[in-house]
């Protein structure tokens with residue numbers, strides 16, 4: 001393999017925006033480029049057709065007694081718009097001050113090249129490395145991985161023969177402090193609409209006679225939280241996994257305090273529920289949020305009107321062990337029960353995703369059926385990251401969601417080692433996305449050791 005930074009630049013030049021059909025050529029280019037890299041590394045690559053962007057499924061399989069890992073990544077990127085906010089062309093990568101700028105540099109092309117560069121160095125030194133590796137690189141992550149359920153229908157059994165998955169599509173607080181992510185939150189999406197009269201009404205002629213949908217909406221929404229910030233939906237917290245003592249200890253090493261976090265967000269005060277501090281609440285607790293709310297006159301000045309309709313867009317972030325189907329039903333039931341008779345309620349139940357949690361093999365409550373290679377991978381990651389970055393990793397749950405990780409567990413029984421390689425300054429999904437080159441070099445060295453250690457015996 002060429003110099004990793006040159007490979008990454010070339011990869012970024014393929015504008016693989018999955019959401020926009022105008023970028024079909026970039027998608028094809030990125031897919032072919034990744035295929036070429038995998039073939040250079042000795043993989044047999046299968047292009048799995050989907051309704052939209054094919055998935056790359058690549059194998060380097062030798063002796064069945066060797067350890068077997070699955071590496072998951074995605075070759076698609078977010079749109080670069082608005083282009084005017086970029087310092088340089090997002091699809092013609094540039095290096096400034098030790099950072100490589102370009103769309104996809106951090107999410108997820110840089111981390112993908114880190115894995116491949118490490119693997120290429122390990123295989124150059126030891127072509128007979130006793131490690132089976134399967135790559136799954138999808139092209140629809142940025143649009144919600146719609147083809148992955150079908151992919152699992154077809155390949156879950158084959159994937160289930162592996163030991164675990166390795167992923168670098170999560171974050172770390174800065175380029176010296178790496179986080180190993182131990183959990184991802186799940187998601188429930190819904191939208192409610194309240195209809196009163198058949199059209200907007202004069203508030204002088206009809207005011208006092210009818211239930212204003214805005215008022216009904218506010219009453220329903222206000223009822224969904226208690227005054228302490230907790231969610232007021234019966235059963236909502238029933239299945240929440242407790243916070244382990246070691247997790248609170250890990251969080252203490254996180255290079256952010258409640259004060260620095262408050263300054264970062266510039267909020268007057270925090271409002272975390274259930275006795276968690278704000279840094280804990282975004283990782284350990286479930287939420288119910290109003291993402292959008294509307295109804296009635298929104299223009300300049302005033303208008304004496306009773307709107308005919310009002311709506312709210314609601315999502316919940318869920319923690320491990322909460323069943324999204326059950327939570328969605330509980331929230332909908334609470335809303336129906338609290339909806340006054342004067343308005344008609346319609347509910348659109350949107351997508352759901354399960355949360356994911358893995359307990360690292362060396363922790364007290366770890367399950368005893370985790371493969372030995374998984375335990376070795378964590379141990380090697382701890383040592384190698386400590387040595388290359390100067391600080392051992394922090395083991396932490398993350399507030400965000402990557403539904404496909406929970407699906408690997410549910411469908412193929414695979415747990416995940418998630419090593420975060422992007423940081424807050426990398427501007428994911430935003431203008432001037434970039435990737436730290438020193439982090440990239442340290443990460444390649446760390447992954448060399450991790451891969452070597454996984455390969456030692458089953």
Ligand SMILES: [Zn+2]
Nearest residue numbers: 107108141169
């Ligand atoms: Zn990503």
